[in-house]
Amino acid sequence: MGLAWQWIVPLISISYLGLLFAVAYFADSHSGKSSSLINNPYVYALSIAVYCTSWTFYGSVGRAAVSGVGFLPIYIGPTIIAAIWWPLLGKIIKISKGNRITSIADFIASRYGKSRGIAAIVTLIAVVGIMPYIALQLKAVATSLNVLVHHLQFGFSDEKFASPWGDTALFVAIILALFSIFFGTRHLDATERHEGMVAAIAFESIIKLLAFLAVGLFVTFSLFDGPSSIFKEAFNDPQLIDLMGFSALPGGYASWFSMTFLAMMAILFLPRQFQVLVVENVNENHIRKAAWLFPLYLLIINLFVLPIAFAGNIIFPNGGIDPDTYVLTLPIFGEQQWLALFAYIGGLSAATGMVIVAAIALSTMVCNDLIIPALLRFQLLISEDLSRIILNIRRGVIICLLMLGYLYFRLIGESYALVTIGLVSFAAAAQFAPPILFGIYWKGASRRGAIIGLVAGFIVWTHTLLLASFALSGWIPESFLTDGPWGITWLRPHALFGLDIFDPITHSIFWSMLVNISLLVGVSLFDKQTAVERIQALNFVDVFEQGAKGGDAYLWSGSVSTFDLKRLVARFIGPNMAEQKFSNFIKINRLVLPENGQAPSRLVAFAEQRLAGAIGSASARIMIHSIVKGEEMDLEGVMRILDQTSQVIEYSQRLEQKSAELEAATQQLKQANTRLKELDRMKDEFISTISHELRTPLTSIRAFSEILHDNSDLALEERQKFLGIVIKETERLTRLVNKVLDLAKLESGLMEWNTVQIDLIQITKDAIDTTSKLFEQRSVKLEITLPEKPIMLYADQDQIQRVIINLLSNSVKFSPEGSGLVRIGIRREVDGIGLEIEDNGPGIVEDEKIRIFDKFHQVKDQSGENLLGGSGLGLAICHRIIEHHKGHIWVESEPNQGATFIFILPTTKPKNS
């Protein structure tokens, strides 16, 4: 007890921060080299663990002591979303690298047309939203310091507690501000990553993990006999049993859901998380390992939360000790002063890590998105070297931020538990999720939509959480909570529109997300994006597609000299750095700079990117624009031109498409026309042929009729002969007309079919009987080879018989009189069964084999003689009939070797007809 703890503890604290600074300095001196300390996934994962602040270190135990497993959603959320880090975070990082994004405000502004307005809004929300969080860390450090020193000094006596240094939090704020300035604003070139800071954060993550584990092990295995003994004792206490279930959390399952959701969004979109995850990321591939290393870290640091919480509740049963301080007070209770000191260092690590990263991230945003645009507007940046001014602005901003945090802590911090303040900040950061997530997956999300959604969500957040917390701390009247502002009950912050089934956080998340998302989507749907917005939307959404990067280079079609451009960049990043970057770029891209010194648009775009790295995309755009000639044309004008250009491009694309369509249509028309011509020619030929076929018999009939009429003195014999001719020709004409009508019916589909099961053998025999006279007349022999058993098919009996008769008559006509021989038999093929009829006639030449089935194609012998004397319709009709039955008919023949006609019918039952 003799040690002067009130001096030792601050001294050790300062020394520890000095050690951190050494780590940072060492890492910085290796930055950008192959020996870089932070260029590996382990440091990356540890730096992400800046998520675990003093809120985790002290607050988890405090929350577990009050609500059991209720602390878990804050860690379950990040674990869930880490599973999709590779696609989601990978895309965000790729976009950020392509656009030299410096902060979350810059990211959102860049997506929505490099808008200054939206950058300022995001910055404001971040500052207002994160301020309570910074206050929380100050409170944690100040409280832990006081508690530690007090109990080390005086044990657990009831002596009134008084800080030995007056206002501890103020000192803490000042010291943290100084360290943040050391870590974050040492570089002249603000575009570089903060490698030293990342190394220090990773180091702190190790320290806080080890400290917490040490306390956990001590409490579990030294104060108690392992976890089972703690839980056994806890089960004996009815109050503690309640903490084991999920019911301990106020708000129940809805609360679990909203907390998990909040944590999922917070791990990505809290400004400090965005800083370490995206801005400080060295290599996208580190995400793969970090996606399981970080959840593992969360698991380990949470292992002993419940044992410590229960142990604290058992050892300090009367609520005399704040559960938020169990991590410190339990080691002191066990008389392990140095362990308590180590625990305090762990808590200090957790708090300082958060404050430093948050301060750097916020100062970048405030400087780039609020102060520089304002200075630009009022033309206050007249100095040649602005890099130093910018760094000084950032330093000033850091001090202001910590002072504001201190003020907030003084105002309301005392009245609030750690965990609630943290959740209020999470809820503010969640407002960034809609514009970012919609922004990188939906090209239609517009600037106006994003702004209106953000502002509305922020207003809801302010009303339901921030103002409510003011009311809770008595800073504004309590009636604000109970009766609503101005007594309007449906505006009560914890029961908007009478919705009172949720806990305050869930309630706020529900309403703010509802208005944020629906306004973003709703306004975007009816909004017309400007050119820059459209280009950036494409750059973001299609970042993985070829050629998406740097698509807005041609916006700078105005003229500016390379000298002016370099001088502008030099003002922000220093002349040496500017010279080096420019000559590098010119060398790599093999740019040939024209004589008159005009900078090519790619160089202008490059300069804009360099500037964006220093002062944010929105301000960079304005700076570049201020020196590109044709200044009087404002950004809107450029956009208008681009709009027109893109309209012209669109129009010409449409024209091209039209002309291609037209060409295709013309081609189709040509084909149709050719086909029509062919059909017309065929029809013409058909009419001509049919005319010939009809006129020939008619000619004989008329001629002989007139002869008979005019010559009454004809001999009887001659008269009989002529009348015989008339009769024969009339019969021929009748047959012809019938065939033509049949064919017409077949072709137009008007033929009535009577499809039944038929026996092919039987109808073949019938057909042979019918034609037997023809064979006798010409003394042609017929060889029949048919099986005994019937062959059953589904077909129209009359039509198939007609085909067989037709083929048999043809074969007789073709066979030589006297020596003719016709064979008929069954033919089997894979797709069916049918007949083959072979003759020993002159055969059919190759050319004719297909054409003989055409209408009016009369078979001629090699000399061209029309042997059949037929109409040329018989085979055409056969062809149609067999085709109707889904069969085939064809001829096999060699000249002078006879011909074989075959038809095949399918054996399966037809589906229709």
Next chain:
Amino acid sequence: MPKDILIVDDAQNIVLSLEFLMKNEGFSVRVASDGDEALKAIKEQAPDLVLLDVMMPKRDGYEVCQTIRACDDWKNTRIIMLTAKGRDVEREKGLALGADDYVTKPFATRELVAKVREILDMESK
């Protein structure tokens, strides 16, 4: 001496009827059933008139007509073309190739006879 008429057609019954009609008028008649036979008959002895069917196997009527007109020896031979294809284009083609007249089947026997007479009478003048 009776006028010599050559009848060329592949339809036997039409040949028969024409033969009867021409003989009835007192002409001397020869027949051929295709283009080749027709040219053979013409080479043997040039007829005064040819009744020439257009659609025939081997050598059609147009070709025969063309061959007759191409040779100076047969310039006095009159040609009446017969066709069952009733289109104007056929008629024009026949006349263009040097036919003296053109008759569409089926024809009125009296008119045909009158036409034959007319053409041969003009010749005799």
